[in-house]
Amino acid sequence: MSTQDATAIEKVVIDTLVEIAPDIDPAELEPGVDLRQDLDIDSMDFLNFIIRLHERFAIEIPEEDYPRLSTVDGCVDYIRAKQPA
Amino acid sequence: MAEFRMPSLGADMDAGVLVEWLVKPGDKVSRGDIVAVVETQKGAIDVEIFDDGFVQEIVVPVGVEVPVDTILAILGDTPPAAGASTVPAKAATPASSEAKAVGSSQPAQRDTHEAAPAPSTAESSQTSTAEASAGPAPEPPPHEVEAPAPEATAAAPAPPPAAAPTSPKEQVMASDASAAPTEQGAPGDAPTAPKERVAPPTAAPAPLSRSDGLPLASPRARRLAADRGIDLATIRGTGPHGSITGDDVERAPAAATTPTTATTPKPRRRRMSEKGAAAMREAIAAAMARSKREIPHYYLSHTVDLTAALDWLKATNRARPVSERLLPAVLPLRAIARALADFPELNGTYEDGRYRPSAPVHLGFAIALRGGGLIAPAIKDAAGLDLTALMVRVRDLVARARSGGLRSSELQMPTITVTSLGDRGVDAVTGVIYPPQVAIVGVGTPVLRPWVVDGELTIRTLAVLTLAADHRVSDGHRGALFLAAVDRLLQEPEAL
Incomplete structure (x- = not known):
């Protein structure tokens, strides 16, 4: 997974999000939209989302980093930064 | 046969x-x-x-x-x-x-x-x-x-x-x-x-x-x-x-x-179709109307200081892999499941004019569905689960409630329901009992508030715990003791 580019990461992030909240339409998903506030992702959904990202990208995501994962763009940046070059 | x-x-x-x-x-x-x-x-x-x-x-x-x-x-x-x-x-x-x-x-x-x-x-x-x-x-x-x-x-x-x-x-x-x-x-x-x-x-x-x-x-x-x-x-x-x-x-x-x-x-x-939403609304209406018609509710509320519990949670989560991390909601769930051991009059079912207490605690957990509606499947034998196991079950239940795969036993089973308002909710809920159960416990959204501790004004994280219970089966005094017992357990999170 180390060489994944932003687009590939974004796709996995969005797919994961849609698993958690199947009513979200990726086509209408603004990259900067706040997942919790704007998409009504509650804390339980968000934890399930984080767990799946952790599994899929094999990265550790400490709790204090959660705010950095509040948007799709934020997730992509975070995952890229966390992955070995 | x-x-x-x-x-x-x-x-x-x-x-x-x-x-x-x-x-x-x-x-x-x-x-x-x-x-x-x-x-x-x-x-x-x-x-x-x-x-x-x-x-x-x-x-x-x-x-x-x-x-x-x-x-x-x-x-x-x-x-x-x-x-x-x-x-x-x-x-x-x-x-x-x-x-x-x-x-x-x-x-x-x-x-x-x-x-x-x-x-x-x-x-x-x-x-x-x-x-x-x-x-x-x-x-x-x-x-x-x-x-x-x-x-x-x-x-x-x-x-x-x-x-x-x-x-x-x-x-x-x-x-x-x-x-x-x-x-x-x-x-x-x-x-x-x-x-x-x-x-x-x-x-x-x-x-x-x-x-x-x-x-x-x-x-x-x-x-x-x-x-x-x-x-x-x-x-x-x-x-x-x-x-x-x-x-x-x-x-x-x-x-x-x-x-x-x-x-x-x-x-x-x-997203739920209009018809599906209407059917679920009808089901909720039938159950809640029956509840309000048949069950003489009494209501209690109690403010709980969650500061110690949430501090402990933060510390423990730091050492946990993401898949074992706890959410604040699971602490009151655990405390409620444990406290019920001493309050059989809150955990059971009332049918045909008779109350049947339940030895195991099958904790119904109210889950709001995206797009509307509500379902409260059971966490089976919740009193027997430690915090980690309880958290895994709650996550699993929420995921399945929202995307399919609930089991019949989970819907038949609850002996009491907990409704947790989450981290973006409001202060308190006055619950409506889901028949034939006899109690519903509400956990309000934790908020920072001024609070007096040992004569000093301090800032603490508080949540309002509520109980709606069936007066045919229990009285307010017992209900109050129950909420106090939950509070006590929450003050010692490491022992939960």
Whole structure:
């Protein structure tokens, strides 16, 4: 997974999000939209989302980093930064 | 001999539609196996069996709506004799004279009931006329209307092993920390078509549409389709009402796969259809109206200082892998489950003028569904689970409540309900008891507030704990002691 580019990461992030909240339409998903506030992702959904990202990208995501994962763009940046070059 | 009957999945359920059999005559079943899928006002539910034995007869074929308590299948201690048929006439009398004549016993139900298990074309279309929606031109009625059972059973896959998870999603949740990463194409993202694509392949049964507007397909079919990256919309269902069975998916992989792999799969849309939302609203209305009509509620509230508990949570989460991390909601759940041991008058059911306390605590956890509605499945034997195990169960339950795969026992079981307002809610909830339970505990959103501790004004994180309980069974004094006991447990989180 180390060489994944932003687009590939974004796709996995969005797919994961849609698993958690199947009513979200990726086509209408603004990259900067706040997942919790704007998409009504509650804390339980968000934890399930984080767990799946952790599994899929094999990265550790400490709790204090959660705010950095509040948007799709934020997730992509975070995952890229966390992955070995 | 044992009878497997249409379960009641709540005080508000009158009838259900048998969507899929997962067993056939001759199959060995064990208590807890999921043997059938039933469509209810609460969506498609996996129904478990409560006896061991061999399936002798399938009494009710797929596609038929029957009242609660109708015999669906007969079990025996030994495999059935060769040539034993399904659907014998004698079994066609469901024991349902008492089957909940609550207002909604439409003629359709009665017809189905009398005609079961082999409804005529006319009757079965009558059964679901209300649900009928325009679809592609129907094909001529198949012969299976005459003899539905063999068809139904022929399509039935082998029974799942007792411990088989019901969905890939659940598998992920259940295996938790050790879970292999789910493949990208796996659980929830089976691409599906808009609901108008649900094609009824037969004229007989009117098409059912799922409450969420997805194509009608069995959980097994969804699982297989997801595993193979098949778009369910490309498969023509041969099940009742045009539903897609597991066998349909198995039969049609090659042809169906091509178009999906070529294009970007459409995301699965799960917003509840208007009809599904209306059905669920009706179910909630029935249960809540009954509650307010029958149960003399009393209400208590108590502000709890959660500072110690949340500080502990933060520290403990730092040392935990993400899959074992705890959410604040799980602390009150654990405290409530433990405190109930000393308050049997809050944990049980009140039916037919009599209260039956429950030894185990099957904690109903109220889950708001995206797009509206609410469901409160049980965390089985919650008092026996530590924080980590409880958290895993809650996560699993929430995921399944929101994307399918709840089990019948989880809906039948709760002995008390907890409604947690989460981190973005409001201060307090005054609950309405879900009959036949006798109590509901509310946990408000934790907030920073000024608070006096040891004579000093300080800033603490507080939450309002509430209790609505049945005055026929308990009094406010006991209720107050219960909330105080929960508070006490929350002050020592490391001992939870």
